[in-house]
Amino acid sequence: MKIQIGDVLRYKKPACAENLYEGGYLNFHFLTKSPEVKRLQLEKGINPSAKIKNCSGESVRPAILISSSPNKKGSAETPWEDFYDVDNGHIRYFGDNKEPGKDPATALGNKALLEAFRLSHSHCVEQRSLTPPILFFKRATVNGVAKGYPQFHGLGIINSVELVTQWDNKLERTFTNYAFDFTVLCIANEHEAFEWDWINNRRKVGFSLNLTNNTAPSSWRKWLTEGSNSLNKLRRRVSKLSLEKTINQKPIPGSDSERVLNEIYNYYANKKHRFEALAEVIAARVIDREHGIYQKGWVTQGSSDGGADFIGKVILGSGFSKVELIVLGQAKCEALKSPTGGNHIARTVARLKRGWLGVYVTTSYFSDSVQREVIEDKYPIILIHGRRVAEEVAKIVYESEEFGDVNDFLVSMDKDYPSRLKQRQAEEILNV
Known part of the structure; x- marks a missing residue:
């Protein structure tokens, strides 16, 4: 029995x-x-x-x-x-x-x-x-x-x-x-x-x-x-029951999402550091697309990023009853068929200070062991896999009258990239 x-x-x-x-x-x-x-x-x-x-x-x-x-x-x-x-x-x-x-x-x-x-x-x-x-x-x-x-x-x-x-x-x-x-x-x-x-x-x-x-x-x-x-x-x-299966983190073979993700990866293949600006746009949409609680900061310069690729903040409440949380983002334009390394997640988490929120955006996917570590140790970090990246980019293009296709959008992001670069300490976002 x-x-x-x-x-x-x-x-x-x-x-x-x-x-x-x-x-x-x-x-x-x-x-x-x-x-x-x-x-x-x-x-x-x-x-x-x-x-x-x-x-x-x-x-x-x-x-x-x-x-x-x-x-x-x-x-x-x-x-x-x-x-x-x-x-x-x-x-x-x-x-x-x-x-x-x-x-x-x-x-x-x-x-x-x-x-x-x-x-x-x-x-x-x-x-x-x-x-x-x-x-x-x-x-x-x-x-x-x-x-x-x-x-x-x-x-x-x-x-x-x-x-x-x-x-x-x-x-x-x-x-x-x-x-x-x-x-x-x-x-x-x-x-x-x-x-x-x-x-x-x-x-x-x-x-x-x-x-x-x-x-x-x-x-x-x-x-x-x-x-x-x-x-x-x-x-x-x-926590194993809460894991996102690999198949759900990758676009369906032959789908529009797979085409979009391949286009994103190929576009940034020789300039992967520029993927950081796109990653912040995706992070902002995932955190909140309707109420505007996420405020963009800047993309960090490679020589002084302190382990962060972009900095932003989340604003909760208003006026006197308001609190601001620093968002430290990591972006990786990685091979689509290999999981992102757990050491990258660990380094991102290690740089989070009390009250900070981490975001990790990848064109790849997260293994069971990485997800389990984040869930069980209750790390304050949001994981965004390649399929979600592709889906958000496709929605941006579809919802916009400015971009004719995915390439137009990526070119536009690339033009704005130099103006987004700043050499600042993460805490300075609270003064913006």
């Missing part, structure tokens, strides 16, 4: 495992039922399943279920707040000690997680294979009810452990506890569907680790082989 990240289950009390669904939601107790062992529970924050003997006679913990209750944060029961960022493959979860003066390593949940951490970071594959899968849940509110509806948030491995001192606001006291940082594994190869039978098979007395792992997510199997150094590349990243 498969469940997806984000699925809300029904956790009914008293437990009843007879029905597949309860009240329209998949029944947690039906999903996890196993006649050979005690049932899995979500009564506590950390819920380790009981150890059993596998076929080799080793004592193995089949799984650990983690449950977070946002509605209880700051209470005497849960005087902390867990952090779930599953879309970026990260969860920070606080252990189950709340008693001052108590060794937090002796709390039952902490004890189980510390053991899992030791196993998962072993350099021995056989030891790592004994690591219990850690499954994450978060209590959802359904029809105003905040109990009995756990939402599945994926599978993970402990990345790091930190001993922390926490403060209980209600009881006005401090206590020591553990903070666990988990890496949530990617299950994209399984189409975001988690095979729960893998967990149930691990709960059968005398089970084989090798055989049961055949139904484990591919990221889990890869981690078993490669160890903790592979966790970052196996991390769940929903």
